[in-house]
Amino acid sequence: MEVTKEVNSYRAVMKEKKYSPIREFIKNWKKQKTAFWAGIFIVLLIIIAFIGPAIAPYDPYKPDYNSTLVKPNQEHWAGTDAYGRDIFSRLLVGTRISLSVSFLSVLLGAVIGTFLGLISGYFGGWLDRIIMRSSDVMFAFPDLLLAIAIVAILGPGLNNVIIAVSVFSIPSFARLVRSSSLEAKEVVFVEAAKSMGAPHHKIIIKHILPSTLSSLIVFFTMRIGTAILAASSLSFLGLGASPETPDWGAMLSMGRDYLGTSSHVVIMPGIAIFLTVLAFNLVGDGLRDVLDPKTKNE
Numbered sequence: 001m002e003v004t005k006e007v008n009s010y011r012a013v014m015k016e017k018k019y020s021p022i023r024e025f026i027k028n029w030k031k032q033k034t035a036f037w038a039g040i041f042i043v044l045l046i047i048i049a050f051i052g053p054a055i056a057p058y059d060p061y062k063p064d065y066n067s068t069l070v071k072p073n074q075e076h077w078a079g080t081d082a083y084g085r086d087i088f089s090r091l092l093v094g095t096r097i098s099l100s101v102s103f104l105s106v107l108l109g110a111v112i113g114t115f116l117g118l119i120s121g122y123f124g125g126w127l128d129r130i131i132m133r134s135s136d137v138m139f140a141f142p143d144l145l146l147a148i149a150i151v152a153i154l155g156p157g158l159n160n161v162i163i164a165v166s167v168f169s170i171p172s173f174a175r176l177v178r179s180s181s182l183e184a185k186e187v188v189f190v191e192a193a194k195s196m197g198a199p200h201h202k203i204i205i206k207h208i209l210p211s212t213l214s215s216l217i218v219f220f221t222m223r224i225g226t227a228i229l230a231a232s233s234l235s236f237l238g239l240g241a242s243p244e245t246p247d248w249g250a251m252l253s254m255g256r257d258y259l260g261t262s263s264h265v266v267i268m269p270g271i272a273i274f275l276t277v278l279a280f281n282l283v284g285d286g287l288r289d290v291l292d293p294k295t296k297n298e
Contacts, residue, residue, distance in 0.1 A: 027254050028290045035286020037281040045276060049074040049096040058086035069262040079099045087261050087268050090246035094269070095198025098276070098284050101158055102227035105165035110220055112166070114171025114212070118204050131241040132178070135171035143168045147230055152237045156180045158247075161240045176219055178211050196263065214291035222284030225277040261297055285297065 030207030053060075053209060058076075072079045078087035120131040138146065150164035183189060190207050234240040235249030243250055248269045255265030 003157060010285070014160055016153070019115035025290060029286065032286035034288060035282050036287075038286070039192060041279045042283060045095055045099060046047050047281075048092055049099045052095050056086075056089035056092045058089040059181070060085060060090040069258060071263070072264055078268040079262070081251070081265050086149075087265065090251060090266060090270055091248070094246040094248050094251065094272075095239055097158070097241065097245065098228055098231065098249075098273075101162055101231045102165070102224050105162040105231070106220060106223045107228050108162065108166035109169025109223075110173050110216065114172040114177050114209075116170070116217065117174040117177025118181055120213075121178040122185055122200070122204055122208055123207060128178075131174060134196070135174055135279070138168065138171045139278070141168075143226070144230055144233055145255035146238065151234055156239045156242075158241055158245075161231050161234050165230050168230075169223060172223070173216070173219070176215055180212040184208045187211075216290060218284055218288045221287055222281055225280035228273065228277055228280070241274060 029039075036203055048055075056247050064080070067076070067080050067084040068082055070076055070080040070084075076086050076088065078091060080086055081090075122126045123220065141149075146168045147161075147164040150162050150167055154160040154163065185208060187207075190203060191205060193203050231240060232247075232249030232252065235247045236253045238253065241247035241250045251269040252266055252273075255262075260264050265267070
């Protein structure tokens with residue numbers, strides 16, 4: 001009988017699902033209702049970014065001077081602009097532009113900032129002082145003002161907007177990763193790896209970097225919303241996309257003269273920017289609650 005009980009208990013244990021980080025993440029993520037639906041909205045935006053030009057009902061670049069400033073109706077769901085171009089079609093195509101510019105700029109800033117933060121926190125000393133004091137200098141300037149200065153030097157254009165937004169993202173990522181690296185390098189297994197003579201680059205890649213990933217993912221997600229606002233602001237000021245480009249910020253800039261008579265020209269791209277930035281911020285908050293063990297215990 002005892003042998004039978006042991007066999008049955010062993011089988012019961014074997015039938016239990018093994019722990020899976022992915023399964024645990026999905027389980028906790030579904031509990032974040034607001035972030036969950038915001039994530040679905042972002043997925044829809046990404047899909048639209050890929051298929052937007054194919055499903056746009058009208059040519060977003062072709063003017064129609066017989067249908068200028070038409071208010072939203074059954075033919076033009078979001079109305080038309082001063083050149084008769086369908087705003088809904090321009091919003092669909094502009095999704096790819098806004099998301100790609102913001103994602104690439106944040107990705108570039110994250111890569112450079114993470115590298116600087118890792119070597120600053122791990123090695124310390126004069127290297128840490130140089131990197132952190134340089135970051136402090138950049139923090140002294142407002143993000144948008146720094147971006148305007150960079151674009152003014154490089155010239156207007158989406159490529160230069162990506163560079164400008166990535167530059168003011170670098171110190172934020174560097175400081176975030178540095179703080180995580182300072183904690184990680186004091187862990188026992190990192191000290192053991194050092195005592196065994198492991199190369200510095202292997203310690204950084206295998207032990208230090210993984211400990212910063214959760215914070216990086218959260219900050220990266222929330223930073224995309226900031227990048228969308230910055231890129232749209234630069235386009236609004238005429239320093240980003242050209243006026244004929246269906247960029248959300250450029251659409252706002254062209255529609256501001258008609259705010260009193262045809263407000264839909266400004267309201268539609270404004271709503272797109274608002275909902276997108278809000279969605280990324282909500283997803284970032286949800287990811288922080290799921291990935292940060294400190295918030296789980298609160």
